[in-house]
Amino acid sequence: MQQNLKIKTAAIIAIVLICIFGIIGFPKSVDGLKANVQRNIHLGLDLKGGSHLVLQVQVQDAAKTTADQLIEALREDTRTRNIAVGGFDRNDPDQLKDTDTIAVNIHGVDQGKTQLFRNLIAEKYSEWILTPVNGSDYRLNMKPSTLLDLKRNTVTQSLETIDRRVNALGLTEPTVQAHGDAATQSEILVELPGVDDPARVKDLIGATAQLKIVEVKNEGPWKTREEALAGKGGILPLNTELREFMSAGSSGGWYLISRSPVITGQDMRSAKPAADPDSPGRWEAAFTLSQDGARRFEKFTAANIGNKLAVVLDAQIRSVATIQNAISDSGRINGLAGQQEAEDLALVLKTGALPAGIKYLQERTIGPSLGVDSIREGILSGIVGLIAVIIVMLIYYKKSGLNAVLALLLNTVVLIAALAYFGATLTLPGIAGIILTVGMAVDSNVLIFERIREELRTGKSIPAAVDAGFGKAWWTIVDTHVTTIVSCLFLFLFGTGPVRGFAVTLVIGLLANVFTAVFVSKVIFDWELSGGKRVEALSI
């Protein structure tokens, strides 16, 4: 008996030490203690302040891009194989849910070359399904498996790009993760602790900036698009497009440029903002290219000395320069209005382009000052409540009340330590879970004590009454706890973020409570009753 009790006590002390270590580590000073607690207990954004963003990747954008690429490729292939085609177009799915409808229409295919055309599709575009509409018109739909891959890749790529952009902001512990099922939901969750300018961050994350450096055809520039078209007789040469040159908000004319870029955003190695040396007060973003990009750039510039190059950003020409000599690895985009714009552009260039647009579904920004207030008031009210409970317990149950208070404190310690070890985040709903845990922990002790009192009233000896009290209360405690754990299971499986947080905290708290209220409490009673001499009265 004595031996058994010592083993149990040792186990309890060991667990308590492990828990305390989990919360405070080995602090060397008061500041160290604070730092350790802050590191071990992760507070949710609702408590410490920050931005919580849910965004949706507009996958239909990527589907449209893919369809456009298909049209370009088909145009080329039908020409080389001498299949006369009237024209191509695609539909324009506007909503995410319409992504699956993406289709390319091919009109007026030479009826004599039907077999050749079919072969071409089967051979080179097997990820598309060909459906004849009538004798000479066809429709191409994306295969479901290809579509699924496209969705998944688009979301993954967006996730990686956003992750790079967010990390470049230099915040501590930002979170960027998929939200919901990637194939259907295409949502991304971004959590930014301590961000103090959420509107700017939102713009930065959502910037679709696509950068390319292209060859400028040796014509123009024209004042307007119409003039340019008229100058070309209404038809643009193959693989070219007209783009406007914009510099600090004003038009610098329209240029005819090549559609195929020499360099794209993916060839960027780094970019940084700098003051524009040519025009005081203006800013620019200077960039350097990757090795591979630099090689291509050098080859191209060496072959085109005297010709012009344009830096195109988001369908606008940002600078045009004549190639003086072979350039290898750097360039700049000038004419930016301010330092912030230059910084943001440099960041977007560095992190690459998003494969599709994004839409914000949800934003929650808790300013840091509100977070500070919440924590202070939360802690104050928690401590006041705890002290009130402790005082009443001590008055009502005397020395046994002390036992219950110990169990209660221990429960809280075990719960918080478990959260720290699991790396779980403490949020407001989590605190709700802790409050219910404390309520149920108090309840377990009250149940046991009331049962012991009842048993004492029937005239049982003290050890027998304690045993019977614990024994009879046990099944009640099991029933209440299992019922709540069952409900938490459902909340966890079918609930979302905050509801889940509540469920996790509560389950941990209840498991801890079975340990503290039943096991630890009983051991303390056993010590009290094990003095060898007969115990005359129980302080309860």
Add this chain to the structure above:
Amino acid sequence: MELFKNTNFDFLGYKWPFIIASLVLTAAGFVSLGVKGGPKYGIEFKGGMLMTVKFASAPPVEQVRSVLTAALSSAPTVQTFESGSNELVIGTEGENDSALGKNRQLVIDALAKTFGQPGNGKLDLNNVGSGALASRLLDPLQRAGVQMAQPEVEKLAASVMQYRDEHGGLLTKIDDLKSLPGLTQKVLTVLNQESYLSPYTATRNIEIVGPKVGADLRQQAINATLLALLGMLVYIWFRFEWIYGVGAVLAVFHDTLITIGIFSLMDKEITLTVIASLLTLVGYSMNDTIVIFDRIRENLQLNRKEKLEDVINRSVNQTLSRTIMTSGLTFLAVLSLFLFGGPVLHGFSLALVIGIIIGTYSSVFVASPLVLFWHNWADGRKKTASAGAPKSVATKAK
């Protein structure tokens, strides 16, 4: 100390006043919900934009309302956050996400135009982030002959922002910053020359939720809760009898309905945190009910001849001391949360304060009578069914 020793109240004898009170409360809640067209959902469940703006003194509610009504296409809601806190909560609706994002900028611009001095070329310290502050100070500090490298300036800006946030998010005098390390007289002069303090801050809390997401979130929370209730019902059925499960779940449902009804009567919003507290209340009330049911089961096993009504009464009396202690202690903790927990926890703790009172009496006066009613009804049916049969056939009791 013992307050309730060997009590013997006839609880079930007093069930009607309580059942009627419950029905009245439920009906009042339903009427209020009916008149107002359902619960008043918080921004996270209905979609919209919500912004908390804190003023240095009592906020000019009417002025803010008229300025914003002029700036926005639809009239915003402008409410004081809590009496004496100088905070306003501004809410707007918008049919889609980009409209909501635009509204946010319109509100910020309108506030700056009315209460700030956007034309003076200075930076508003109460509505700025540390990054913008640092890049603004860099050159002027250098010109003023303060030798600080960029990281030092950034650290300085961050500490200014931290000071502001720890002092309610709103500074009233730039000179208050003097106590910060590194803030010499020269730096202070530069700060005074480059920045000013507007009498409000709009950086405390912003929420934007798209309308569709709000509806989804609401549906998900309701589904999860209903499934959780179903899970509890099945477990209690398995451990007791099905009618106990039904009684317990109906009692909990009753608590939730009344709490939502009272929220509607008081014109309080159902937010995410209120949902968390409703879940807490479900757990709490269920716990309470099971403790009594456990005792009823135990007493039924001890004495199979006693009338069920007497057994229930005795069980409630035996657990009375525990019921009062637990409810009282939990109530103390929740009350402390309500009184000292601050505005963020306000809706949360209010739901718990209401819920604990209702959850406690519903275990005694709703869950237990339901079990009794059903048993009486089933017994009555059994009697009429077995009226002509030999007596021994119909004596199986649980």
